[in-house]
Amino acid sequence: MAVTTTVNITSAHSAAFMERAPIAEDSGRLSAGQPPHARSDFRLSVAPMMDRTDRHYRSFMRLLTRRTLLYSEMITSAAIVHGDRDHLLAFDPVEHPLSLQLASDDPDELARAVALAEPYGYDELNLNCGCPSDKVQEANIGACLMATPELVARLVDAMRSASSKPVTVKHRIGIDNLDRYEDLRRFVSIVSKAGPVRLTVHARIAILSGLSPKENREIPPLRYEDVYALKSEFPELSIEINGGFLELDQVEHALERVDAVMIGRAAYDNPYLFATVDNRFFGEAVSAVSRLEILERMIPYVEKWEAEGLSPHRVLRHTLGLFLGRPGSRKWKQLLSPPAVFRMSGADTLHAALRLLPADVLDERA
Numbered sequence: 015m016a017v018t019t020t021v022n023i024t025s026a027h028s029a030a031f032m033e034r035a036p037i038a039e040d041s042g043r044l045s046a047g048q049p050p051h052a053r054s055d056f057r058l059s060v061a062p063m064m065d066r067t068d069r070h071y072r073s074f075m076r077l078l079t080r081r082t083l084l085y086s087e088m089i090t091s092a093a094i095v096h097g098d099r100d101h102l103l104a105f106d107p108v109e110h111p112l113s114l115q116l117a118s119d120d121p122d123e124l125a126r127a128v129a130l131a132e133p134y135g136y137d138e139l140n141l142n143c144g145c146p147s148d149k150v151q152e153a154n155i156g157a158c159l160m161a162t163p164e165l166v167a168r169l170v171d172a173m174r175s176a177s178s179k180p181v182t183v184k185h186r187i188g189i190d191n192l193d194r195y196e197d198l199r200r201f202v203s204i205v206s207k208a209g210p211v212r213l214t215v216h217a218r219i220a221i222l223s224g225l226s227p228k229e230n231r232e233i234p235p236l237r238y239e240d241v242y243a244l245k246s247e248f249p250e251l252s253i254e255i256n257g258g259f260l261e262l263d264q265v266e267h268a269l270e271r272v273d274a275v276m277i278g279r280a281a282y283d284n285p286y287l288f289a290t291v292d293n294r295f296f297g298e299a300v301s302a303v304s305r306l307e308i309l310e311r312m313i314p315y316v317e318k319w320e321a322e323g324l325s326p327h328r329v330l331r332h333t334l335g336l337f338l339g340r341p342g343s344r345k346w347k348q349l350l351s352p353p354a355v356f357r358m359s360g361a362d363t364l365h366a367a368l369r370l371l372p373a374d375v376l377d378e379r380a
Contacts, residue, residue, distance in 0.1 A: 062113075062184075069109065072084045074285070083112075085114075085140065088115045112137055117153075128172070128173050138182055139180070141182070143160055163200065163205050170205060182211055187237055190220075193219045198215075256277075262294060286380060289302035306377055317359075337375065342371040
């Protein structure tokens with residue numbers, strides 16, 4: 015069964031977690047090991063992003079950081095119950111620590127989905143109460159659930175009843191006409207009684223009528239003080255803040271007031287931002303990996319997936335921002351963009367980058 019061979023081989027990697035291991039030539043996996051399971055004290059995470067945080071992005075990010083919590087894309091409970099679970103849920107052990115983000119409004123179906131996902135070995139389970147898209151609203155999931163905190167509490171309880179893994183909730187500071195701090199406090203007061211180990215709070219309201227998901231990430235103003243007030247009022251809760259974090263200095267300042275920080279778009283657009291986070295935020299005595307080392311370790315990975323019939327573009331598209339702001343960034347983007355990316359194999363593209371990009375940029379460490 016694919017679940018067993020793909021996922022349940024974690025113990026062999028855990029011992030290597032504290033050292034930067036080279037890529038495994040025979041497997042094509044980005045070998046970086048993994049930290050202990052079932053933790054709830056992550057100080058930094060990369061937000062779940064549709065069409066972005068797939069298994070190839072996560073494996074790529076593990077070359078930059080081992081300690082940052084990563085997420086799956088949002089998956090509905092119905093998709094797990096009725097769909098191709100291996101396609102939806104399988105991942106490589108190097109992706110740990112990894113949270114599975116779920117969306118549902120049906121406690122029974124959600125509990126079944128969690129039970130079906132259990133053998134895959136995710137470290138945490140997360141309930142999405144923040145996505146504002148029209149399609150998600152039509153299914154009565156995502157941000158609109160903030161209007162029914164009692165239902166959210168039942169969903170959390172259903173997840174906890176079906177798994178021993180930590181359960182967390184990602185939500186907004188409010189929606190439409192429930193946009194006051196008092197509404198946020200009521201939501202958290204009710205949901206927290208169901209026992210989630212962490213609340214990840216996007217510090218913008220979601221406007222469910224009239225704004226697109228992209229606009230909902232940009233137009234509603236950031237209200238960090240609401241999240242900080244929440245932590246002050248509920249000091250016993252683990253509170254993570256999300257929204258607008260672009261620099262590590264911002265993260266450091268936020269960690270003085272909350273327990274964790276989630277980074278979204280900046281983690282995708284500027285992945286090398288994470289080259290120093292294991293040392294800076296987790297106390298790991300490791301130096302930053304160079305871009306040269308990253309590209310070299312990507313070669314057998316992309317070869318492995320290309321041999322299985324996957325377009326190398328599906329893997330390499332996630333690395334587009336690797337040289338953001340550095341000499342050679344334009345050339346790198348040209349190599350990864352049509353028509354160039356479709357003329358060469360993934361390995362040939364990476365070898366070309368090693369020849370064409372400035373040596374001093376390839377060698378530099380953050």
